[in-house]
Amino acid sequence: xKEVEQDPGPLSVPEGAIVSLNCTYxxxxxxxxxxxxxxxxxxxxxxxxxxxxxxxxxxxxTAQVDKSSKYISxxxxxSQPSDSATYLCAILHSGGSxxxxxxxxxxxxxxxx
Amino acid sequence: EPEVTQTPxxxxxxxxxxxxxxxxxxSNHLYFYWYRQILGQKVxxxxxxxxxxxxxxxxxxxxxxxxxxxxxxxxxxxxxSTKLEDSAMYFCASVLAGEVGxxxxxxxxxLTVL
Numbered sequence: 617x618k619e620v621e622q623d624p625g626p627l628s629v630p631e632g633a634i635v636s637l638n639c640t641y642x643x644x645x646x647x648x649x650x651x652x653x654x655x656x657x658x659x660x661x662x663x664x665x666x667x668x669x670x671x672x673x674x675x676x677x678t679a680q681v682d683k684s685s686k687y688i689s690x691x692x693x694x695s696q697p698s699d700s701a702t703y704l705c706a707i708l709h710s711g712g713s714x715x716x717x718x719x720x721x722x723x724x725x726x727x728x729x
Numbered sequence: 730e731p732e733v734t735q736t737p738x739x740x741x742x743x744x745x746x747x748x749x750x751x752x753x754x755x756s757n758h759l760y761f762y763w764y765r766q767i768l769g770q771k772v773x774x775x776x777x778x779x780x781x782x783x784x785x786x787x788x789x790x791x792x793x794x795x796x797x798x799x800x801x802x803x804x805x806x807x808x809x810s811t812k813l814e815d816s817a818m819y820f821c822a823s824v825l826a827g828e829v830g831x832x833x834x835x836x837x838x839x840l841t842v843l
Contacts, residue, residue, distance in 0.1 A: 652834075659733070659820050659834030660772065704772065708832075714760050714784050714824070717832060719772040 619643060622705050622720025631729050635692040639705035639720045642686065648708035648715075649681050649688045653701045654722065660704055663690070695727045731755045733835035735821050741841045742811055750806045750838045752821030760824040761804045762832065763796065765789070767817040775819075778804065811842045 622639040629635055637651075648667055652660035666672045669683045678691040688705055702722040708715050734753045742748050754761050763775040777784040778796055786794075795807045804823075808815055818837040825831065 657836070659822075659836050661834065662831060706772075714777055714779055715832075716762070716774045716777055716785060717764070717772075718774065721771050 619718045620705060620707055620720040622723060624721045624723060626724040626726065628726045628728060629695055631695060631697060631727055633695050633727070635690075635695050635699070635725060635727075637690040637692075637703050637705070637723050637725070639688045640686055641688065641707055643707075643709075644683065644686065646707045646709055649679070650706040650708055650717065651677075651679055651690045652704040652706060652719075654704055655701045660719075663703075665708070695725075697727050697729050700726045733821055733823055733833050735819075735835040735838050737838060738836065739839045739841070741843065744813055744842055745810050748808050748811055748840065750808075750819050750821075750840070752804045752806075752835055753802050754804055754821065754823030755825070755833055756802070757825060758823035758833075759826040760784075761796075761798070762822040762824075763806045764820045764822060764834075765817040766820065766837075767814075772820065775806075808840075811840075813842050816840055816842045 620641050650665040651663040653663050654660045664674050664679050666679045666681050669681050672679045676693045680689040702724050704722045705720040706717045736751045761778045764772050766772045774787050776786045776790045793809045797805050820837045821835040822832045
C-alpha cells in the first residue's frame with residue numbers, strides 16, 4: 617500500500633501565479649503533514665507543517681489538510697522564480713520511540729519570469 | 730544558523746567495496762536519521778538512531794548497513810559491500826528532542842557504485 621501519493625508534475629507557471637500542489641495519503645491515523653522544499657543538489661528543507669485538519673498560513677504559503685478525503689495541499693500565492701524547486705509532501709509518524717518521515721515523490725515546480 | 734553537514738559530497742566506489750558516509754548533526758540534537766533518494770524516486774527512510782542505538786530501521790537497512798556515533802559529533806552510515814542499486818543520494822537528518830516537526834536535513838552525499 618502506497619502511503620503518500622504525489623503528482624510529480626512537472627508544473628510550470630508564470631511569475632505571480634497561484635500554485636496548488638497536492639498529495640493524498642492512505643492512513644487515516646496520520647496527524648502531522650509536512651511540506652518540504654528541495655532545491656537541486658540540496659537536502660529537503662522544511663517549509664511548514666500542520667497538525668490534524670485545517671489551514672496554516674505562513675506568508676505566501678498556505679498548507680491545508682482535509683482528513684475526510686485524506687488530501688493535503690500547499691498553495692503558493694504570488695509565485696516567484698525563486699520558488700522554483702521540488703516540493704515534497706510528507707507524513708511524520710511514529711516509528712518506535714521517535715518519528716520518521718514518509719515522503720511523496722515530489723512535484724517539480726518552475727516559475728517563469 | 731546551525732546546519733547539518735555531510736561529507737563527502739560525492740563518493741564513487743567499485744561494487745563490493747565498503748563506504749562510510751559521514752554526517753555532523755546539529756550540536757544539541759539528540760535524534761539522528763539516514764534517508765536515501767534513488768534518482769527519480771522518493772526520499773526513503775533508512776534508519777533512526779537515539780541514545781546510541783537504532784530506534785527503527787526500514788526493510789532497506791539490511792545487514793550490509795550499519796550506523797555509528799563514534800564520538801560526540803559525528804554520525805556515520807557504513808555500507809559493507811556496495812551494490813549497484815546502492816547508488817543514490819544519502820541524506821542525514823537530525824532533530825532536537827521533542828521537536829516533532831523539525832527534522833533538519835544535510836545537503837546529502839551522492840554515492841555512485843560502479
